[in-house]
Amino acid sequence: MLSRFKDLSIGHAIFLVTTTIVGVIMLLSTTLTYQLIFARTDELIESTSKEINKQVVMNYENYLSNVINTSNSLQKYILDLTKANEVSNLENLFMATLNIERNIENIALFDLSGNRIVSSTGETIADDIISRSWFIEARNNVDIHHFSSSHIEDVVVNGTTEVFSVSRSIYYYEEGIQKEGVLLIDIDTRNLKALAAQTNLGNQGHIIITNQGNELIYSSLPECTTDVCESARIANDIVLGGKLVTLDNMAMFANVNTIKYTRWNIATFINVNDITNSKTDTLYRIVLIFLGTLIAIAISSAVFSMRISKPMNKLKEHIHLIQEGDFDTMVQVEGQREVVVLADAFNSMSNRIKELMQRVLKEQVEKRKTHFVALQNQINPHFLYNTLDSIVWLSENNRNKDVEKAIIALSKFFRMSISDQMSTVQLKDEVEHVRNYLLIQQIRYQHSFKFEFDINPDVEHNFVLKLSLQPLVENAIIHGIRPEESFTKILIKGFQKDGFTIIEVYNEGYGMTQQRIDEIQAMIRGEKESVSMGLKNVYQRLRLYYGLDADLYIESELDEYTKVTMKIPIGREAQL
Amino acid sequence: MKKISLLLFAFVLLGCEAKKPEIPLLIYDMQDAYMFDFEDRIQDAMGEKIMLTTVDGQNSQIIQNEDIDKWINRKVPLLIINPVDRLSVYSIIEKAKKNGTKIIFFNREPLAQDMALYDSVYYVGADAAESAKIQAEIIMELFGNDPQLNELDKNGDGIIQAVILKGEQGHQDAEARTKVVIETLTDAGYKVEVLDISIANFDRQSAKVAMDSLIATHGQKIEVVISNNDAMALGAIESLSEKGYFVDANNDGKIDRSSEVWIPVIGIDGLDMAMEKINTGYLYGTVFNDSQNMAEAIVELAQLLISGEDISDFSFTITDKKYIWINYKKITNQ
Numbered sequence: 001m002l003s004r005f006k007d008l009s010i011g012h013a014i015f016l017v018t019t020t021i022v023g024v025i026m027l028l029s030t031t032l033t034y035q036l037i038f039a040r041t042d043e044l045i046e047s048t049s050k051e052i053n054k055q056v057v058m059n060y061e062n063y064l065s066n067v068i069n070t071s072n073s074l075q076k077y078i079l080d081l082t083k084a085n086e087v088s089n090l091e092n093l094f095m096a097t098l099n100i101e102r103n104i105e106n107i108a109l110f111d112l113s114g115n116r117i118v119s120s121t122g123e124t125i126a127d128d129i130i131s132r133s134w135f136i137e138a139r140n141n142v143d144i145h146h147f148s149s150s151h152i153e154d155v156v157v158n159g160t161t162e163v164f165s166v167s168r169s170i171y172y173y174e175e176g177i178q179k180e181g182v183l184l185i186d187i188d189t190r191n192l193k194a195l196a197a198q199t200n201l202g203n204q205g206h207i208i209i210t211n212q213g214n215e216l217i218y219s220s221l222p223e224c225t226t227d228v229c230e231s232a233r234i235a236n237d238i239v240l241g242g243k244l245v246t247l248d249n250m251a252m253f254a255n256v257n258t259i260k261y262t263r264w265n266i267a268t269f270i271n272v273n274d275i276t277n278s279k280t281d282t283l284y285r286i287v288l289i290f291l292g293t294l295i296a297i298a299i300s301s302a303v304f305s306m307r308i309s310k311p312m313n314k315l316k317e318h319i320h321l322i323q324e325g326d327f328d329t330m331v332q333v334e335g336q337r338e339v340v341v342l343a344d345a346f347n348s349m350s351n352r353i354k355e356l357m358q359r360v361l362k363e364q365v366e367k368r369k370t371h372f373v374a375l376q377n378q379i380n381p382h383f384l385y386n387t388l389d390s391i392v393w394l395s396e397n398n399r400n401k402d403v404e405k406a407i408i409a410l411s412k413f414f415r416m417s418i419s420d421q422m423s424t425v426q427l428k429d430e431v432e433h434v435r436n437y438l439l440i441q442q443i444r445y446q447h448s449f450k451f452e453f454d455i456n457p458d459v460e461h462n463f464v465l466k467l468s469l470q471p472l473v474e475n476a477i478i479h480g481i482r483p484e485e486s487f488t489k490i491l492i493k494g495f496q497k498d499g500f501t502i503i504e505v506y507n508e509g510y511g512m513t514q515q516r517i518d519e520i521q522a523m524i525r526g527e528k529e530s531v532s533m534g535l536k537n538v539y540q541r542l543r544l545y546y547g548l549d550a551d552l553y554i555e556s557e558l559d560e561y562t563k564v565t566m567k568i569p570i571g572r573e574a575q576l
Numbered sequence: 577m578k579k580i581s582l583l584l585f586a587f588v589l590l591g592c593e594a595k596k597p598e599i600p601l602l603i604y605d606m607q608d609a610y611m612f613d614f615e616d617r618i619q620d621a622m623g624e625k626i627m628l629t630t631v632d633g634q635n636s637q638i639i640q641n642e643d644i645d646k647w648i649n650r651k652v653p654l655l656i657i658n659p660v661d662r663l664s665v666y667s668i669i670e671k672a673k674k675n676g677t678k679i680i681f682f683n684r685e686p687l688a689q690d691m692a693l694y695d696s697v698y699y700v701g702a703d704a705a706e707s708a709k710i711q712a713e714i715i716m717e718l719f720g721n722d723p724q725l726n727e728l729d730k731n732g733d734g735i736i737q738a739v740i741l742k743g744e745q746g747h748q749d750a751e752a753r754t755k756v757v758i759e760t761l762t763d764a765g766y767k768v769e770v771l772d773i774s775i776a777n778f779d780r781q782s783a784k785v786a787m788d789s790l791i792a793t794h795g796q797k798i799e800v801v802i803s804n805n806d807a808m809a810l811g812a813i814e815s816l817s818e819k820g821y822f823v824d825a826n827n828d829g830k831i832d833r834s835s836e837v838w839i840p841v842i843g844i845d846g847l848d849m850a851m852e853k854i855n856t857g858y859l860y861g862t863v864f865n866d867s868q869n870m871a872e873a874i875v876e877l878a879q880l881l882i883s884g885e886d887i888s889d890f891s892f893t894i895t896d897k898k899y900i901w902i903n904y905k906k907i908t909n910q
Contacts, residue, residue: 054638057638058638061638141687141689143751143752144663144687239667239670239671240645240667240670241641241642241645241648241649241671242645256667257637257638257641258637258641258664260637260660260661260664261661261663261664262663263664263666265667
């Protein structure tokens, strides 16, 4: 895994890491948010639905408590009035109650054989009252009110109104004797409907009232007419409490509760489809935001990583070019600041390398040239001829000692000239070389000049450019010997000053005017065409090798002296 | 791996040991003085063994239903319920049956047909009719245990002129007590004229108001005040004291029946305050609803049901495998 990761390019790695981290964090946070929203929505649905259900139940309870209260007060009056033998007043009371309580369809008091004692209607009463369920129930449980399921009014022979019956066993007096009977109150179901309509339960939201036997008392849903309809089945299944259900592909929150004193159950079905849908909408929205953000992050991380990796790749290719020796192409990059800085640094580095390489090349060329010049000078047949001629002359004069000296000097001189390729030599070696050269030249010029070395032992071991002194001395011999004077002196001084090795070649020649000095100086510095290769060559090598600190300059006084000074920084090898 | 699972197992065990079973005690209304006392007794009797959480139904079956649904969903093994509406409990029983939750009902008796719906449902209570019979016995004692009556038959007509303070209309206890007290007296040969039955919903304040109007209507005709419970009896005494039916002539805080003005008031329940009033002579007598004994029965039954032990170890008598009847006691100052 890790090794595979290492194989990735920097751009891919940045892209992969950023996108993965952001993706995982986003996934976690959106999942959490979504769950939180969902839990809260569910809570909200449940609590709201339950509140609505409570309200509905309370409405029904209030209404049905009224019915019970009416029944209770009727009982009290029945006792009082029958005891006082005022049955006609009781009938009036029933009628009055009917007028006050508009929903009451019929009030009747029956004896245990089902015969009417008093009723609010004068119509013919059915003769099988004791077989009615409300009658039987009232006798089964004498303590409580019995609430029947809805039915067409069946006390009168040709009833048409849909009613539910409230019945209970009560006491009444007949000729002073307390007897038990059954009180019946038939109530129009329209109030149940009106109450259902009072609460907004949403589209297709509805109410179902069932009794203990799960018989349907009332349904506000037109298509639910029997106790086997889907809503009734769900209510039956819940028994008590709330649950989220799906009805006709609609999310409904079903709540089942009891209605106090009635032994009825009421189920409210509240449409929560909108909220549930908004839940799905929220899900889509969250997923959309998640994907959008992820894509945005992916794109920006791709762009960002490209801004780093693209110039990097360009740089990499450029390095390949340099490996192949192409220093001329400059790398041009755009991207992050660091990378641009890196590229710039790289460019200047390759520039510097190119520069240094050219300098080394130039130095090599100059060195070759020097060698060439030196060799040319030294192997100059003229030089050799003159020298050999001088040796012949010495030999003829039997100056064998001098012959020997001259030949040794000549051989040493040549050996030094053609010796190894080192650029620098110790000053003492260079001085030895020049001494041999001077010895030879002395013989050639028949001792017309003297020479003297004044080399401070401090600088004997300092390094100087090989063959750099000889051209200076050669120059002194050519220009510094006055034929009319014997024993012109050439003085070579070596000492240390201000961190420089100073070598002075001093001759007692004719000297020069300042104008001439300037001219020569310009020639040496390559500002003018030169005839004398020697000094210029030395100067250029000095500058190449030691940099701007090294110098070669001429001082002179007319008819007195000429002094060429070479200035070499100590301990500073090539200023590369 | 083995060690970890052992450790986990130990934690689970510890967790189980530390956690006491939590059982809800659903009271129909904590505003009811009797239930308030009763709840206290049950909590005291329960002690530390089971964590009993009292839930107040606030006299609303809707609220109680919601709580019951909540507790059943929390998978408690047992519900102890004092129902708001005894007629609504069939839904509660059905729901509990479906979830295998056991139920102890107390104080308000569900219909027998509802009790028959489920095996693991019990009722602890006192028989309302029984209390009324004892209340009738107190009244007989009051009138000298003689159907011809004694000097307390103020008008000397040989008939007891009584007013009845009735609990909630339709309430099983109210209905039964009202009916049975008169029946018992009549059956024993006493003639009773019920001047009025006032419904005061078992409530002291309502009873005081009701009594005010009863006094206004019937005044000196009233020979005895029969109340379905002590709270209403106390309300009646308050009204009667104000109207001069109790006169503490020597201001000793007590009514001396041989020398001071008084009227017999009889309650049911045996509330602490009622006991006090019996001692001071204001309340003639009460029928002590042995709530202490009832609380102990509930607690013992609850513990048996939770631990799943054999019900036959139960120290109270179980009638019809479901009913635990607690006897009443007669309390007077005689």
